[in-house]
Amino acid sequence: MSKEFAFIEALRALATHPAARGLEDDCAVLPFGTETLILTHDMMVEGVHWLPGQDMADVAWKLVATNLSDLAAKGAEPVGVLLGFTLGEQDARFVEGLGQALDTFRVPLLGGDTVSGYGPRSLGLTALGRATCSPVPGRDGTSEGDKLWLTGPVGAAMLGFEAMRDMTGSDSIAFRRPTPRLAEGRTLAPLATAMMDVSDGLLIDAARMARASGVTFTIDSSVVPFPADLPAARHDEAMRWGDDYELLFTLPAGMAPPVAAHCIGSAIAATASPVIVDGAVPHGNLGYMHN
Template sequence: MTRPSLDGEEGLIAALRALATHPAARGLADDAAVLEIGTETLILTQDSMVEGIHYLASQDMADVGWKLAATNLSDLAAKGAAPLGVLYTHMLGANDDRFIEGLAEILTEYEVPLLGGDTVSADGPRCFSLTAIGRASVTPVPSRSGAQPGEAIYLTGPVGAAMMGFEALQGGAARDTAAYCRPVPLLAQGRALAPFVSAMMDVSDGLLLDAGRIAEASGVTVSIDTASVPLDAPETRRGDALRWGDDYQLLFTGPANTAWPIPVHQIGTIETRKEAGLLVNGIPPAAGDSLGFRHSR
């Protein structure tokens, strides 16, 4: 038997699929686990933030606490779920009080209780991890795998603001950094869309990369018209904004020309599977184009 390479995120996930045999895991091809218990359907998701990778060491730790919860709540939003609570692991270090302030702000804002967690200490860059638990508002729960040929692909709002905010934060420019530092999980929007979508996920690693993930999970080709993508960055940075990520907009598929319950933007179409799973303005991406953020060693 040929074992998958563990060099990078995709290789590791491929190896872990042999362990993730429970139906709730969805083959590790989704943003969250979907666990049915009696008449309830629970949504469970976990994300981490690492210093120097997901946030700058110079950032206000209150923003880090906020964003740790926001990224997980965004995964619940992509499932149309209502949050029930969170657990998190805290790595002790400087400005812990500010971290707790930011975490408390977002949990209060969205009325999400802290249920427990763990504290650790270690040398090196700090790392925080949080698990969010939600209750499904609709079944079947949206996944990445339901897109069908003839449908369209939609986006709830613009991309690029997080990229511009990060660059301003890094360089000290006078620009609003909130999109990067304090993203907003679209929980209400996710619940509104969930009954009607065929596939849905949040844009965390880059619009093009995440669109390609819907294509792979659904066995279709996603064709993106880049000019239709709403942008919150200079037009000269459109290509970068489509690959940067951290925008946490909802990316979803469904019938074309539909009257959706919230304002959305149609940014492309779903086609029968071709050799390439993703087309950008009708053309497959160039070889070596990462399309977004991927973890590697």
């Protein structure tokens, strides 16, 4: 059992409030007065979530985008963010990228904390949203027979990361400046039987949704969308790489989604494996494993 897994299991024993959703979901969902709050907090660590020397404007953008992506998975309208910041190199660039992200996604900075640090830097962002429908979709609502959908390609962030790391000059924007699918999430939330964002990898995130829902997903890799310039030999790898922040969701069979999306599979009765790809159980790591 990994250290993170043990820690989260221990936290789970504390997080008994229904709003915490057993720490199994992208966000907390908390009724508050006449409205419902959607809450998420994600961290980024230098050398883990970004490369030392990377443009801090991109890091700021990604910190905002990844948190808003969690809100998108709930169909929430963002209402504000709080920033936890460790001072270091390129702080002015960070503020610049933060401002760009907040402007682009029209979300206000409400507060936070700034600390001095030494060693690798750690950043945190809390995003708050307002639920736009009830119930708020979770990961656990898929029924047998539902179809599995994905809003866009997986693998673009992987190619972008490699372009940046290897300084090939190819486009790296998909890795550096992902776009949370906020509009799509709001449109889909009242319809989807389950929904989440693909942050750790298509296969591992699909497996999580399958487990939470008590089903197995059969995925047909020939209809999974990939970037045009990704060689077919790397399709399997792309399904196990994260950071694309597309929405993965299920709809009852026969329902067409009102946003651009690709039907990539179906839910069947649970088997020993939560996902089956092209008729076979996938081997190896299904995605980014938190250690």
